Amino acid sequence: MVLSPGIGHLIPLTEFAKRLVINHPKFEVTIFIPNDGSPMKYPKQLLQALPKSISTIFLPPVSFNDLPHDVDIETKIVLSVVRSLPALKHSIKVLLESTRLAALVVDLFGIEPVSDICKELGIIKPYIFFPTNAMMLQLVFHMPKFDQTFSCESFSDLVEPLKLPGCVPLHGRDVPDPLRDKKSMAYEGTVQLCRCYSMAAGIMVNSFVELQQGAFKALMMNQGQIPAVYPVGPLVQTGSSDGGVNESNNCCLKWLNEQPDGSVVYVSFGSGGTLSSQQMNELAMGLEMSGQRFLWVVKSPNDKAKNATFFSVDSVDDDPVHFLPNGFLERTKGVGLVVPSWAPQVEVLSHGSTGGFITHCGWNSTLEAIVHGVPLVAWPLYAEQRMNAVILSDDLKVAWRVKENENGLVGRDEIAKFVKGLIQGEEGKPLRDKMRKLKEAAKMALSPDGSSTKSLAKVAEIWNNQGK
Numbered sequence: 001m002v003l004s005p006g007i008g009h010l011i012p013l014t015e016f017a018k019r020l021v022i023n024h025p026k027f028e029v030t031i032f033i034p035n036d037g038s039p040m041k042y043p044k045q046l047l048q049a050l051p052k053s054i055s056t057i058f059l060p061p062v063s064f065n066d067l068p069h070d071v072d073i074e075t076k077i078v079l080s081v082v083r084s085l086p087a088l089k090h091s092i093k094v095l096l097e098s099t100r101l102a103a104l105v106v107d108l109f110g111i112e113p114v115s116d117i118c119k120e121l122g123i124i125k126p127y128i129f130f131p132t133n134a135m136m137l138q139l140v141f142h143m144p145k146f147d148q149t150f151s152c153e154s155f156s157d158l159v160e161p162l163k164l165p166g167c168v169p170l171h172g173r174d175v176p177d178p179l180r181d182k183k184s185m186a187y188e189g190t191v192q193l194c195r196c197y198s199m200a201a202g203i204m205v206n207s208f209v210e211l212q213q214g215a216f217k218a219l220m221m222n223q224g225q226i227p228a229v230y231p232v233g234p235l236v237q238t239g240s241s242d243g244g245v246n247e248s249n250n251c252c253l254k255w256l257n258e259q260p261d262g263s264v265v266y267v268s269f270g271s272g273g274t275l276s277s278q279q280m281n282e283l284a285m286g287l288e289m290s291g292q293r294f295l296w297v298v299k300s301p302n303d304k305a306k307n308a309t310f311f312s313v314d315s316v317d318d319d320p321v322h323f324l325p326n327g328f329l330e331r332t333k334g335v336g337l338v339v340p341s342w343a344p345q346v347e348v349l350s351h352g353s354t355g356g357f358i359t360h361c362g363w364n365s366t367l368e369a370i371v372h373g374v375p376l377v378a379w380p381l382y383a384e385q386r387m388n389a390v391i392l393s394d395d396l397k398v399a400w401r402v403k404e405n406e407n408g409l410v411g412r413d414e415i416a417k418f419v420k421g422l423i424q425g426e427e428g429k430p431l432r433d434k435m436r437k438l439k440e441a442a443k444m445a446l447s448p449d450g451s452s453t454k455s456l457a458k459v460a461e462i463w464n465n466q467g468k
């Protein structure tokens with residue numbers, strides 16, 4: 001398996017590897033890790049805890065020194081794989097000397113470069129592990145056509161929403177970042193990446209049929225024109241998610257133990273998400289005004305980027321707590337807990353005291369909320385998060401989505417209203433009820449007879465025959 005950078009890619013790919021070797025113990029997995037030499041303390045801790053039949057190989061670090069400082073994350077992610085190709089090719093060759101290859105799996109950004117290696121080495125076509133969802137996969141397959149059909153500079157200019165088979169309508173403004181604006185640096189490369197998806201031998205998707213019936217049905221009806229699609233999720237982090245990056249993580253669970261059932265709203269924007277100073281201030285005031293209990297993973301604000309910590313999740317920056325409004329900590333003492341940079345999210349979401357989640361809608365966070373039945377306030381920031389917010393609010397109806405006001409900010413009144421409604425209001429009941437149903441469906445999908453377990457078994461059977 002070939003990983004691409006980002007905790008949000010590493011967690012689901014390793015969970016996929018774990019599930020494969022647990023359900024099908026005849027397989028062994030080697031994970032190749034392109035990187036830029038940054039410390040990766042937390043990812044390394046996760047990797048060390050993997051079962052023995054999964055080994056990891058860190059490829060030699062690549063340099064990004066020649067790139068402009070404002071280069072987008074998608075370009076950096078793809079380049080980290082591209083620049084690792086010689087080392088990757090060498091490592092695969094060495095591996096092939098002692099192993100029968102059942103399959104080569106790349107995650108969402110690696111298909112184009114890794115396909116070239118497969119051709120050169122004369123090995124089977126790669127499979128894709130797609131760590132996000134079926135609607136996004138639909139967009140990937142439709143994007144080359146949309147690119148030709150719509151002449152607008154930005155999909156945000158479209159009046160009519162885009163229609164993807166089996167999915168709720170998608171407004172152009174909610175098209176994922178690198179695909180929304182044709183003039184953006186990463187646009188052309190990302191559309192080209194979409195074209196390459198048809199080169200895959202098959203695609204494993206981290207979602208489940210019962211969650212996205214329409215989208216999966218449409219994908220499966222297209223088989224022959226597109227590679228076989230296997231829903232294998234929800235694969236969410238198992239075991240402790242406390243990477244030990246931050247001592248204060250330990251206090252989260254202790255604090256939650258002291259709070260009443262379902263009373264706390266958890267606030268986190270994932271590994272990369274950051275807010276502007278003004279937005280951070282509004283959020284603080286909104287939480288305070290709500291009068292509800294909260295657990296907030298705070299990061300230092302960034303006025304330029306919404307994903308400022310994507311490549312530096314375990315870097316120790318200025319203490320983010322210093323950026324909170326004056327007196328906020330004193331005024332919310334006992335009601336709220338503020339944790340700098342990182343929290344053990346899976347444990348927080350599975351804790352009985354957690355009753356709601358303000359999320360940036362990263363797909364892992366989304367699945368973790370579903371698996372633990374926690375209703376959401378959707379606050380998307382970048383990547384495909386706006387599309388995920390559409391799924392959560394318009395399709396699944398388990399989230400309220402925040403709206404930016406004329407100043408480009410999510411206002412304190414709206415935040416307070418949503419938090420209150422989610423935790424104690426009657427209006428939050430439909431969301432809570434629907435989440436409970438999805439939690440059950442998620443559990444079923446992964447049960448021994450469940451749809452995702454069967455789907456993984458199909459993949460395993462194909463790989464087993466290939467390995468012979």
Ligand code: UDP
Nearest residue numbers: 008241270271272342343345362363364365
């Ligand atoms: N995560 C965590 N603690 C944090 C922030 C994130 O454990 O304070 C984990 C979270 O549980 C999820 C992953 O990091 O598994 C983030 O993935 P997601 O797709 O939600 O968002 P991304 O960080 O990729 O934007």
